[in-house]
Amino acid sequence: MSEQTIYDFEVKTIDGAMKKLAEYKGQAMLIVNTASQCGFTPQYKGLEELNRAYADKGLKILGxxxxxxxxxxxxxxxxxxxxxxxxxxxxxxxxAKVDVNGDGAHPLFKYLQKKCKGIFGTEFIKWNFTKFLVGKNGEIIKRFAPADKPEDMSKDIEEVLK
Incomplete structure (x- = not known):
């Protein structure tokens, strides 16, 4: 059996439809756990700016x-x-709303945590707006902390879009 990849996961859209991440093969992804009432919630603005700047160049932001x-x-x-x-x-x-930590964590987030550990080698996600940058080949490139602002991520995004 081959090793699991990010493209093996299926997720539920906010509208309730199932979507296979395999549909994003060949594109970079920025996967973010979000929240509407968080101190980091204004990052939605920066994420949308990244989306508008890089969507046509092959970046998919997934909230x-x-x-x-x-x-x-x-x-x-x-x-x-x-x-x-x-x-x-x-x-x-x-x-759709998911858990990102614990026994009930969505399998996608269990996978992301295992593949790209946080500071001090921790796997668990410490807060909302943790971001995972995925390369065009499905490789998990980098984990960004909640305090890392989307507008400061352009260099890393441009690198994976080359």
């Missing part, structure tokens, strides 16, 4: 709402979708 950190994503998918659209004009794909 995964999560309520595990301070209960900062209490809404349902429809409320989250409306919040992102009305407040930040988000056009990048958003997905």
């Amino acid at each position: 995964f709402p999560c309520n595990q950190f301070g209960k900062q994503e209490p809404g349902d998918e429809n409320e989250i979708k409306n919040f992102c659209s009305l407040n930040y004009e988000v056009t990048f794909p958003m997905f």
